Amino acid sequence: MSDHITLVGNIVGDLEQRTTRGGGPVAAFRLAVGERRFDREKGEWVDGHTNFYAISVFGDLGANVLRSFQKGERVILSGRLRLREWETESKRGVSADVVADAIGHDLRWGVSVFRRAAKPQPAISPSPAEPAPRAETDGDGWSLPGASLETDAGGSGEGVERARAEVGVAAGETGRVETPADATPF
Numbered sequence: 001m002s003d004h005i006t007l008v009g010n011i012v013g014d015l016e017q018r019t020t021r022g023g024g025p026v027a028a029f030r031l032a033v034g035e036r037r038f039d040r041e042k043g044e045w046v047d048g049h050t051n052f053y054a055i056s057v058f059g060d061l062g063a064n065v066l067r068s069f070q071k072g073e074r075v076i077l078s079g080r081l082r083l084r085e086w087e088t089e090s091k092r093g094v095s096a097d098v099v100a101d102a103i104g105h106d107l108r109w110g111v112s113v114f115r116r117a118a119k120p121q122p123a124i125s126p127s128p129a130e131p132a133p134r135a136e137t138d139g140d141g142w143s144l145p146g147a148s149l150e151t152d153a154g155g156s157g158e159g160v161e162r163a164r165a166e167v168g169v170a171a172g173e174t175g176r177v178e179t180p181a182d183a184t185p186f
Contacts, residue, residue, distance in 0.1 A: 003081040005098060007053060008106055009033035010074050017066055020058065027062040031055050031075070031098075055079070057100040064117055065103060074110075077103040 009031045018026040035048030038108055055077065057065045069075060079100040105112040 004078065006076070006078045007031060007033050008074070008076045008099065009053075011069055011071055012052065012095055013167075014071050015066055015069060024059055025063040025066070027055075027057040027065040027175040029055050031077070052095065054097045055100055056097065057103060060117070061100070061103070065100075066081060067117075069103075069105075071135040074108075076106045079103075 008174065010032040010151075012032045014029075017030040018028050020026060032050050033055045034043050037048055038044075039046045056062075077098070077100045079098040082097045082099070084095045084097055086093055118178035
């Protein structure tokens with residue numbers, strides 16, 4: 001059983017790259033989650049209490065975090081909370097650790113650009129008797145589930161126009177999105 005938590009805060013310090021015993025990537029950083037409230041007496045916004053969380057992000061998500069975030073950026077994350085007691089010779093306390101399941105930029109404070117990460121290539125290639133599965137696309141790496149861009153049985157081309165209408169692409173526009181050659185459709 002675990003406690004799920006959603007946090008919105010700023011990355012404090014530089015991100016650290018660590019590895020699991022099995023060699024998998026781990027991103028580790030601290031997140032400051034502060035409270036801001038409006039003080040009616042002063043007529044201004046004031047800072048309230050700030051909580052600090054130790055964040056760990058494992059696997060491909062951790063590798064993407066290391067490439068995407070840096071100190072000072074505001075993020076929103078969802079993960080599993082674990083409170084851990086600690087003690088030194090002079091102090092003792094409780095640390096709030098979170099293992100992130102999902103993370104992204106907080107778009108209230110800026111803009112972000114999404115770029116699909118390249119999938120690692122399989123170590124063993126498929127045998128010639130078994131061709132690799134191939135997604136049906138219109139040649140640019142993108143497709144609509146359940147919609148064919150080919151002409152319908154009557155040959156009128158309505159299939160293309162219907163698919164364009166479903167994604168909001170006006171006639172005359174290509175509707176193409178630049179993608180890396182190794183990107184796969186959703």
